[in-house]
Amino acid sequence: MLTHLLRLALLTLSLLLPSQIARAQDAAVDIPAQIAAMGEASLKELTQIVVELASTGDNGVVPVLTALADGNLYLDEASGRVVIQNGSTITDPLTGEAVDLGAEADLSRIRVNNGLRRDISAALSGMTLMSDNPATRLAAAQGFLSKPDAANLPLLDEAIAAETDANVRGAMQAARAVTILTSEDASIEDKNAAVPQVVAGAGRNAITILTGALADAPDEVKPTIEAAIAGLEQGRAVWGALQNVWFGVSLGSxxxxxxxxxxxxxxxxxxINMAHGEMVMLGAYTTFLVQLVIRQNFPGLLDYSLLIALPVAFLVTGAIGVGIERGIIRWLYGRPLETLLATWGLSLILQQTVRSIFGPTNQMVIAPTWMSGSTDFFGLAITYNRFWIVIFALIVFFMLLLILNRTPLGLQMRAVTQNRRMASAMGIRTPFVDAMTFGLGSGIAGLAGVALTQIDNISPNLGQNYIIDSFMVVVFGGVGNLWGTFVGALTLGVANKFLEPYAGAVLGKILILVLIILFIQRRPRGLFALKGRAIEQ
Amino acid sequence: MNFTRAKSALLAAALAGSISLPMVPAMAQEDTIKVGILHSLSGTMAISETTLKDTMLFLIEQQNAKGGVLGKQLEPVVVDIASDWPLAAELARQLIEVDDVDVVFGCWTSVCRKSVLPVFEELNSLLFYPVQYEGEESQRNVFYTGASPNQQAIPAVDYLAEEEGVERWVLAGTDYVYPQTTNKILEQYLLDKGVAKEDIMINYTPFGHSDWQTIVSDIKAFGSEGKKTAVVSTINGDANVPFYRELGNQGIKAEDIPVVAFSVGEEELSGFDTTPLVGHLAAWNYFMSVDTPENEAFIADWQKFIGSDTRVTNDPMEAHMIGFNLWVKAVEAAGSTEADAVIDSIVGLETPNLTGGVAKMLPNHHITKPVLIGEIQDDGQFFVVWETEDLVPGDAWSDYLPESKMLEADWTAPINCGNYNTETKTCGGAAQ
Amino acid sequence: MLTQALFRALDKKAVWVIGIFLAVAVLVPMANLLIPPGQFGHVPTYLVSLLGKYLSYAILALALDLVWGYCGILSLGHSAFFALGGYAMGMYLMRQIGTRGVYGNPTLPDFMVFLNWKELPWYWLGFDNFWFAMAMVVVVPGLLAFIFGFFAFRSRVTGVYLSIITQAMTFALLLAFFRNDMGFGGNNGLTDFKDILGAPVQAQSTRVILFAATAIALALSVLVCSMIVNSKLGKVMVAVRDAESRTRFIGYRVEYVKLFAFTVSAIMAGIAGALYVPQVGIINPGEFEPGNSIEVVIWTAVGGRGTLIGPIIGAIVVNLGKSWFTSALPEFWLFALGALFIFVTLFLPKGIVGLWKQLFGIRRKKAEEPALPTPAQSVDIERGEDSATFDNPQIRPAE
Incomplete structure (x- = not known):
C-alpha cells in the first residue's frame, strides 16, 4: 500500500510539473549523473529521475526524455553507459555525438510503462512549447489539450503571442480554451467564449473534452456546452452512418x-472446391516466407515485401492449383459432388502439412508503413490497411473480368466450361484450359491470402475461417457469374455492418445467414441467375 | 470375438492394410509409469495446445534423465483430441482404461474439461488442467494449476483503477463460458466498488471474429466521454491478432485506452508485430521476461529441447511444469501412483514456481500463484509493471457471485467436498 | 399377414442387415456381461459405448443416404438435425440431475445458476418428462426439416444452392447455440449427466442397454429405409434423383416426395443424436459445425451411397479409423484421413460396397469381360449415372 501511495504522489507531482519547469531552474540537479543512473533504475526511480530532469528546464534533456518514451534509450551492460540507439546509430544522450561502444557492447533497453510515458509527454509539453520546430510545438500544444492546467495559462498566452504558424496557433488556442473551460477562476463570459474555440480547434476530441468539462461547469455555462455537444453529436450521427457504409464496403471487399x-x-x-481456403492460407504463408527472405537479405525492401509477395503467391498457389487439377480434379469432371469429397480430403492434408512444417502457431507478417495507421477523411476514420485492401480487391476483380472477357485464354475458358465437347472439337486443348482455369482460381486465392495477412492470423486454420463465407457469397450472387460475386460480397458486407450495431456481432451474423436462406427461396439461382435455356434441364 | 468386431477388423484391414484394432487392451507394463497427454494437435485449438504437448514431453524427458519416479521411467502417451470435445471424453476413457495411464495432463478449453470430467470421476484417475479458467468448480480428481478469476481478473482491475485511474470499463470477450463468468464477476466487483452501471460496457463476439471495425470504433466512442477508459479483454486466442491490429490502425494508444488481456501471452504475440501495441497490458501468473535463475534455466532447457532459440514460454507451460512437479512429489510422498493415495498426499505439497515463489497445492485443488501485470513491449515480451506482494491462493468459488459466495471446496478430511456450503454446513451446494 | 407384407417389402439383403444388427444388439451385451474380463471374447464396457457411438453415427449416415443416395438431395446440414435430437435428450438428462448439481439448485442447471438465470426458460419446460423429451427428439428436427424443406422444395431450390443453404442453416444454428443467452449452455453445452430413467448413466448395465437400444434403432432404421425405397414412393424418389424435371412432367409432385424423404431423414438423424448423447456424455454446439455434416457425407460416400449397407459400413470404418489414428498417429492422422478420402473418391467411386461388387464381378466374369477400367475410363462409363444425381446443368460441363 505504501508503494502505491508513493507512486501516486510521484505521479501527481509530475503532473503538476509542466507549469513550474519552464521557470524553475534548479541548478542542483546533476544532469549527467541522473542520466547515468537511469540505466539501473527501477520504474519508481525512473519516475523520480524524469521529474528531476524535467525540473531543470534544460532543453538538453529533451532528447533523452523523448528517447526514453519512445523506447530508444539503452543501457550498455558492458560499459554501464546509457546511450540512445536510433536504427543502427548510437549516440550519447546529452551531447548527441556518435558513440562507439566497441565489439563487446551489450545493449539492453531501458523499459518504461504507460504511466511513465504519460509523465514524460506532460513534462515535454512544457519544455517544447517554445521549440523552434513547428511540429514539436504542435505536439506540445496537443499535450496541453489533453492535460489542461490553469497554471499553464501565462505560458500559453506567451506562446500564442509569439506563434507564427496558423495551424499551431489554432491548437494552442484550443488548449487555452480548454484550460479556461476547466479552470475554477475563469469568468462565465470567458468560459462561454471558450466553448466554440474548443469545437473549432479540438477536432474529434471536442466531444470528450466538452463532456468532461460539463460536470464541473457553472450552471450559466452548461447550456452553451450542451448545445455545442448536441451539434457535434448530430454531426457524428451522420458520419456514423457513413462510417458503417465504409466498414461494410471494407468487409465486403x-x-x-x-x-x-x-x-x-x-x-x-x-x-466444389473445399480446398479453396487452404489456397488462401498458402498465399498467406508465401507472403510470410517472402518477407522472411527480404528481412534477412534485403532489409531496405521491407516496405515493398507485400508487393513482391503478390506475384510469388500467385505463381506458387497457381502452380499448386494446376498440380491439383492434373492430379485429382481431372478424374472427376462430371462428378461435381465427388470433388467435394476429394478436395475436403486435400484440405485436411494441406492444413496438416503446413502445421507440420511451420508449427501450429501464428506467423508474423509485418505491416508496411504505408498500410499502418489511419487517416481522417472529413471525420471518417479510414484505416490504411482496409483502404488498400478495398483498392486491391477492385483491381483483382477487374483484372479477372478483363482476362475472362478480353483474352484468348479467357475465351477458351468460357468455351470449355460452356460446352466441353464442342470446344474440343474446335481444336481447343481442353485439358490445358482446365488446368489453367483451376490454376487461375487458385492463384487468385493466393492473392487473397497476401491481403489477409494484413487483417488476420497467419495460422494453418486461416482458410477454414473463410471457406463457408466464400461459398455463401458465390451462391448468393449466383453461381457462374462474376458480377454476382461482386455484388453479393458487397451486399453481405454492408448488410452485416448495418446489423451489427443493433443486433451485436453474433446475432448479426445469424440474421445474415437466415436472410441468405430466405433470399434463395425467392431466387433459387442467386442474385444474378444465368438466363436462358441452359437453366432448364 | 463378437461379430461386429470381427467385421470391423476385416473392413479396416482391407482398407488400410496394417490397421490393428484400437481397442485391444495394451499389455500392462510394470516397468514404466504412463503419463497421458490429452491435448488438441489439430483443429482450432491446436495453435495453443500443441506447445503444451511439447512441454509435457520436455518435462517427462527431464524427469527421466533424473531417474524417473519411484525408480521407474515415465512413458508419455500422446493422443490428439482434434478440438472435438466428445472425442476428448472418448480418448480420456481410452487413456485410462486401455493405455492404463496413471495421470493425465491436458485440456485447454472449459468445454474439454467439462466433457472429460465425468470420465475422471467415474474411473477415479487424475487430471492436471493448466489454463486460467472461470472457476466455479472443484472436483476431487482434477487439479487446477491455472489461475482462477481471483488470481488474474480482479488484481488486473485493481491495478487499472488504482494505477491508471480508470473509471470507465469495457468488458470485451468471446461469447463462451470463461468470459461470461469472468465478466459477471468483474461487473459485480466494479458495481460493488461504486462504478456506475452506464460506465460499464459489455460486448461479446463469436469465436475467431476477424472484423473488429465496428467494435473498435464503439470502444473509441465509449472512451471519448471524458472519463479514463480501459478495456478488459477476455477475447479468445485466435481473434486477438485482428483485434489488436484494428486498435493500432484506428490509433488507439495504450496511453489513451489501455487494454488488459487475460488470454494473450507470449505465444499469441509471437505471431504479431507488437510495435503498435506497446503499453497494452496482460495479467498472468508468469511471464517469460521474469528475471529469476529458475526461469532462465527453464527457458534455456526448453529451447534446447525444442531446438529453437526463438521459441517462447508462457503461463500455461509454467502451470504444467508446476502441476507435473507437484504430481511427482505427491507420488514420491505416497510411494504409489494410485489416484487415492496421490490425492491424499498432494494437498499441502509445495514446489518452486518460475517467478521466485512457491506453488502450494491447496485443499480446494487450486494452487497459490503470484499475480503479475505486464506491459507489451515491441519485442513481443512483457515488462512486469506490477505484482502482488504475496502469493494469492486460488479460490474455486467466487466471492462476488451471490450463488457461490457461501461455497468452499476442501478435499481433505473431514469435509471432503467440492461444494461445501459454509452457511448450512453441508456438502452439496447452495440447496435452497 | 403383416409379416408377410413386411417380408415382401424387404429385399433379402435388408433382412440380413437387420438380422445382423439385432444379433449385435444381443451378442455384444452378452459378451460384456457374461464373459468375465480378461477372457477371450470379453467386450470391455468402454468399448460397448464406443461401438454404440459408431452405431448412432451409422443411423445418421443412413439418414443422409436416404435423401442423398436415393433422392438426390445433398444436405450439408444433416448434423444439425442430429444435434437437435441430441440437445432434446441432453435437456432431459440435465433436468434429471436435480439437486446433484454443484449449486444444488433443484430446477436450474448449473450454467443457468452462475449466469444468474432466475427461472427456467419456457422452452425447457416439460423436459423433465422422459416421454415429452423423446417426443421432442422426433418433433424438433422433423418440424425444422418440414418447414425448411417445404419452402426450399416449393421454390425449387436444387443442387448446390440447396446444399449451401442447408450449410447456412447449420452454421446459423451453430452460432445461435454458441450464444450463452440462448440458454443451452453456450460453448460448454450440456454435460455431467447423472441418470436416465432413474438408472445412472455411467453404470455398466445402462451402457449396455443404451448400446442395445442403438443397435435396435439401427435395425429399425434399416427396416424403415428398406420399406421406403422398395415401395412405389421409393421408386419415385429414385426417379426424382435421376431426372427431376422428367418426373415432374409425368405428373408427380416432386416437392412432396422430397419433403417426405427430407423429413423422415431428419427424424432419423434426431433419433441418432438422442442415442449418441448419453453414450458420449456431452452435447455441445460443436456438433452443428458444417465440417461435421461434410464428414457425414464422406462416411456415406466411403461406404457407398444409394445402398442401405454402404453408409453403415462407411460410418463405422471412418470413425474406427479416426479413433485409432488419433491415438496411434496423433501427428499424422489427418494425412491418413485426407488420403483415404482422396483414394476413395478416385478409385472407389461406388465406395466400399462398390469395391465388394467389383471384386465379385471380377471373379465371376473374369473370362468374358476385360480388366477393370482405369480411373479415366471409369469416369466416362459412370458419368451419365453419377452426374444425374446432381442436376444443375450450370455446374456440370454440358455434353
Missing part, C-alpha cells in the same frame, strides 16, 4: 477477395 477465386473454381468450373 475482404469477402470478395476470399470468394473471387472460388467464383472461378466453383462458379465457372463447377468444382
Amino acid at each position: 475482404v469477402l470478395l477477395l476470399a470468394a473471387i477465386g472460388l467464383a472461378i473454381t466453383f462458379g465457372v468450373m463447377g468444382v
Whole structure:
C-alpha cells in the first residue's frame, strides 16, 4: 500500500510539473549523473529521475526524455553507459555525438510503462512549447489539450503571442480554451467564449473534452456546452452512418477477395472446391516466407515485401492449383459432388502439412508503413490497411473480368466450361484450359491470402475461417457469374455492418445467414441467375 | 470375438492394410509409469495446445534423465483430441482404461474439461488442467494449476483503477463460458466498488471474429466521454491478432485506452508485430521476461529441447511444469501412483514456481500463484509493471457471485467436498 | 399377414442387415456381461459405448443416404438435425440431475445458476418428462426439416444452392447455440449427466442397454429405409434423383416426395443424436459445425451411397479409423484421413460396397469381360449415372 501511495504522489507531482519547469531552474540537479543512473533504475526511480530532469528546464534533456518514451534509450551492460540507439546509430544522450561502444557492447533497453510515458509527454509539453520546430510545438500544444492546467495559462498566452504558424496557433488556442473551460477562476463570459474555440480547434476530441468539462461547469455555462455537444453529436450521427457504409464496403471487399477465386473454381468450373481456403492460407504463408527472405537479405525492401509477395503467391498457389487439377480434379469432371469429397480430403492434408512444417502457431507478417495507421477523411476514420485492401480487391476483380472477357485464354475458358465437347472439337486443348482455369482460381486465392495477412492470423486454420463465407457469397450472387460475386460480397458486407450495431456481432451474423436462406427461396439461382435455356434441364 | 468386431477388423484391414484394432487392451507394463497427454494437435485449438504437448514431453524427458519416479521411467502417451470435445471424453476413457495411464495432463478449453470430467470421476484417475479458467468448480480428481478469476481478473482491475485511474470499463470477450463468468464477476466487483452501471460496457463476439471495425470504433466512442477508459479483454486466442491490429490502425494508444488481456501471452504475440501495441497490458501468473535463475534455466532447457532459440514460454507451460512437479512429489510422498493415495498426499505439497515463489497445492485443488501485470513491449515480451506482494491462493468459488459466495471446496478430511456450503454446513451446494 | 407384407417389402439383403444388427444388439451385451474380463471374447464396457457411438453415427449416415443416395438431395446440414435430437435428450438428462448439481439448485442447471438465470426458460419446460423429451427428439428436427424443406422444395431450390443453404442453416444454428443467452449452455453445452430413467448413466448395465437400444434403432432404421425405397414412393424418389424435371412432367409432385424423404431423414438423424448423447456424455454446439455434416457425407460416400449397407459400413470404418489414428498417429492422422478420402473418391467411386461388387464381378466374369477400367475410363462409363444425381446443368460441363 505504501508503494502505491508513493507512486501516486510521484505521479501527481509530475503532473503538476509542466507549469513550474519552464521557470524553475534548479541548478542542483546533476544532469549527467541522473542520466547515468537511469540505466539501473527501477520504474519508481525512473519516475523520480524524469521529474528531476524535467525540473531543470534544460532543453538538453529533451532528447533523452523523448528517447526514453519512445523506447530508444539503452543501457550498455558492458560499459554501464546509457546511450540512445536510433536504427543502427548510437549516440550519447546529452551531447548527441556518435558513440562507439566497441565489439563487446551489450545493449539492453531501458523499459518504461504507460504511466511513465504519460509523465514524460506532460513534462515535454512544457519544455517544447517554445521549440523552434513547428511540429514539436504542435505536439506540445496537443499535450496541453489533453492535460489542461490553469497554471499553464501565462505560458500559453506567451506562446500564442509569439506563434507564427496558423495551424499551431489554432491548437494552442484550443488548449487555452480548454484550460479556461476547466479552470475554477475563469469568468462565465470567458468560459462561454471558450466553448466554440474548443469545437473549432479540438477536432474529434471536442466531444470528450466538452463532456468532461460539463460536470464541473457553472450552471450559466452548461447550456452553451450542451448545445455545442448536441451539434457535434448530430454531426457524428451522420458520419456514423457513413462510417458503417465504409466498414461494410471494407468487409465486403475482404469477402470478395476470399470468394473471387472460388467464383472461378466453383462458379465457372463447377468444382466444389473445399480446398479453396487452404489456397488462401498458402498465399498467406508465401507472403510470410517472402518477407522472411527480404528481412534477412534485403532489409531496405521491407516496405515493398507485400508487393513482391503478390506475384510469388500467385505463381506458387497457381502452380499448386494446376498440380491439383492434373492430379485429382481431372478424374472427376462430371462428378461435381465427388470433388467435394476429394478436395475436403486435400484440405485436411494441406492444413496438416503446413502445421507440420511451420508449427501450429501464428506467423508474423509485418505491416508496411504505408498500410499502418489511419487517416481522417472529413471525420471518417479510414484505416490504411482496409483502404488498400478495398483498392486491391477492385483491381483483382477487374483484372479477372478483363482476362475472362478480353483474352484468348479467357475465351477458351468460357468455351470449355460452356460446352466441353464442342470446344474440343474446335481444336481447343481442353485439358490445358482446365488446368489453367483451376490454376487461375487458385492463384487468385493466393492473392487473397497476401491481403489477409494484413487483417488476420497467419495460422494453418486461416482458410477454414473463410471457406463457408466464400461459398455463401458465390451462391448468393449466383453461381457462374462474376458480377454476382461482386455484388453479393458487397451486399453481405454492408448488410452485416448495418446489423451489427443493433443486433451485436453474433446475432448479426445469424440474421445474415437466415436472410441468405430466405433470399434463395425467392431466387433459387442467386442474385444474378444465368438466363436462358441452359437453366432448364 | 463378437461379430461386429470381427467385421470391423476385416473392413479396416482391407482398407488400410496394417490397421490393428484400437481397442485391444495394451499389455500392462510394470516397468514404466504412463503419463497421458490429452491435448488438441489439430483443429482450432491446436495453435495453443500443441506447445503444451511439447512441454509435457520436455518435462517427462527431464524427469527421466533424473531417474524417473519411484525408480521407474515415465512413458508419455500422446493422443490428439482434434478440438472435438466428445472425442476428448472418448480418448480420456481410452487413456485410462486401455493405455492404463496413471495421470493425465491436458485440456485447454472449459468445454474439454467439462466433457472429460465425468470420465475422471467415474474411473477415479487424475487430471492436471493448466489454463486460467472461470472457476466455479472443484472436483476431487482434477487439479487446477491455472489461475482462477481471483488470481488474474480482479488484481488486473485493481491495478487499472488504482494505477491508471480508470473509471470507465469495457468488458470485451468471446461469447463462451470463461468470459461470461469472468465478466459477471468483474461487473459485480466494479458495481460493488461504486462504478456506475452506464460506465460499464459489455460486448461479446463469436469465436475467431476477424472484423473488429465496428467494435473498435464503439470502444473509441465509449472512451471519448471524458472519463479514463480501459478495456478488459477476455477475447479468445485466435481473434486477438485482428483485434489488436484494428486498435493500432484506428490509433488507439495504450496511453489513451489501455487494454488488459487475460488470454494473450507470449505465444499469441509471437505471431504479431507488437510495435503498435506497446503499453497494452496482460495479467498472468508468469511471464517469460521474469528475471529469476529458475526461469532462465527453464527457458534455456526448453529451447534446447525444442531446438529453437526463438521459441517462447508462457503461463500455461509454467502451470504444467508446476502441476507435473507437484504430481511427482505427491507420488514420491505416497510411494504409489494410485489416484487415492496421490490425492491424499498432494494437498499441502509445495514446489518452486518460475517467478521466485512457491506453488502450494491447496485443499480446494487450486494452487497459490503470484499475480503479475505486464506491459507489451515491441519485442513481443512483457515488462512486469506490477505484482502482488504475496502469493494469492486460488479460490474455486467466487466471492462476488451471490450463488457461490457461501461455497468452499476442501478435499481433505473431514469435509471432503467440492461444494461445501459454509452457511448450512453441508456438502452439496447452495440447496435452497 | 403383416409379416408377410413386411417380408415382401424387404429385399433379402435388408433382412440380413437387420438380422445382423439385432444379433449385435444381443451378442455384444452378452459378451460384456457374461464373459468375465480378461477372457477371450470379453467386450470391455468402454468399448460397448464406443461401438454404440459408431452405431448412432451409422443411423445418421443412413439418414443422409436416404435423401442423398436415393433422392438426390445433398444436405450439408444433416448434423444439425442430429444435434437437435441430441440437445432434446441432453435437456432431459440435465433436468434429471436435480439437486446433484454443484449449486444444488433443484430446477436450474448449473450454467443457468452462475449466469444468474432466475427461472427456467419456457422452452425447457416439460423436459423433465422422459416421454415429452423423446417426443421432442422426433418433433424438433422433423418440424425444422418440414418447414425448411417445404419452402426450399416449393421454390425449387436444387443442387448446390440447396446444399449451401442447408450449410447456412447449420452454421446459423451453430452460432445461435454458441450464444450463452440462448440458454443451452453456450460453448460448454450440456454435460455431467447423472441418470436416465432413474438408472445412472455411467453404470455398466445402462451402457449396455443404451448400446442395445442403438443397435435396435439401427435395425429399425434399416427396416424403415428398406420399406421406403422398395415401395412405389421409393421408386419415385429414385426417379426424382435421376431426372427431376422428367418426373415432374409425368405428373408427380416432386416437392412432396422430397419433403417426405427430407423429413423422415431428419427424424432419423434426431433419433441418432438422442442415442449418441448419453453414450458420449456431452452435447455441445460443436456438433452443428458444417465440417461435421461434410464428414457425414464422406462416411456415406466411403461406404457407398444409394445402398442401405454402404453408409453403415462407411460410418463405422471412418470413425474406427479416426479413433485409432488419433491415438496411434496423433501427428499424422489427418494425412491418413485426407488420403483415404482422396483414394476413395478416385478409385472407389461406388465406395466400399462398390469395391465388394467389383471384386465379385471380377471373379465371376473374369473370362468374358476385360480388366477393370482405369480411373479415366471409369469416369466416362459412370458419368451419365453419377452426374444425374446432381442436376444443375450450370455446374456440370454440358455434353
